[in-house]
Amino acid sequence: MAYELPELQYAFDALEPYIDAKTMEIHYSKHHQTYITNLNKALESYPELFEKSLEELLINLDQIPESIRVAVRNGGGGHYNHSLFWEIIGPKSDSAPSSNMNTLIADSFGNFDNFKSEFNEKATKQFGSGWGWLCQDKSGKLVALSTPNQDTPLSSGLNPIMGIDVWEHAYYLNYQNKRPDYINAFWEIINWKAVESKLK
Numbered sequence: 001m002a003y004e005l006p007e008l009q010y011a012f013d014a015l016e017p018y019i020d021a022k023t024m025e026i027h028y029s030k031h032h033q034t035y036i037t038n039l040n041k042a043l044e045s046y047p048e049l050f051e052k053s054l055e056e057l058l059i060n061l062d063q064i065p066e067s068i069r070v071a072v073r074n075g076g077g078g079h080y081n082h083s084l085f086w087e088i089i090g091p092k093s094d095s096a097p098s099s100n101m102n103t104l105i106a107d108s109f110g111n112f113d114n115f116k117s118e119f120n121e122k123a124t125k126q127f128g129s130g131w132g133w134l135c136q137d138k139s140g141k142l143v144a145l146s147t148p149n150q151d152t153p154l155s156s157g158l159n160p161i162m163g164i165d166v167w168e169h170a171y172y173l174n175y176q177n178k179r180p181d182y183i184n185a186f187w188e189i190i191n192w193k194a195v196e197s198k199l200k
């Protein structure tokens with residue numbers, strides 16, 4: 001089964017003014033679709049790999065045939081990262097971290113403000129294109145980090161639960177070079193329920 005765009009659970013303009021409709025439309029229908037197209041194209045020469053889940057492919061990148069490894073890393077990572085991104089953001093609501101989540105954040109970062117500033121710093125300082133992440137490590141603790149390009153934390157043995165796309169295509173129309181403003185806006189549209197559903 002070839003990979004397909006996951007259905008977006010809200011309209012393109014539902015995240016305004018934090019993310020504008022035009023950016024959402026291009027980002028979802030063009031950029032995300034291109035990662036999927038490239039992933040499918042790469043897997044065509046090894047159709048048995050369609051039997052595996054996308055997570056399995058990305059966790060075990062070293063087991064992917066060398067001729068398509070880079071394409072799976074980029075296309076598969078792009079598909080995985082964007083699917084997660086659309087899921088953990090949503091129309092502004094009263095969504096807030098649950099008390100369990102707040103406890104986990106406090107255990108991992110000291111307090112919420114430390115968490116927020118560490119996450120923002122990783123996302124802001126990622127040089128060039130990439131992602132800022134909140135992940136769960138093997139011990140269950142939360143860690144903030146960034147990855148370049150479309151690399152996913154899955155490939156480092158982490159469980160990504162929240163991520164922000166800091167490629168310029170994610171914010172340039174509305175924020176131009178002001179990546180920190182876009183990252184601040186991101187906090188207004190986090191779907192905490194979706195984030196917490198990814199905890200293991």
Ligand code: MN3
Nearest residue numbers: 031165167170
């Ligand atoms: Mn993107």
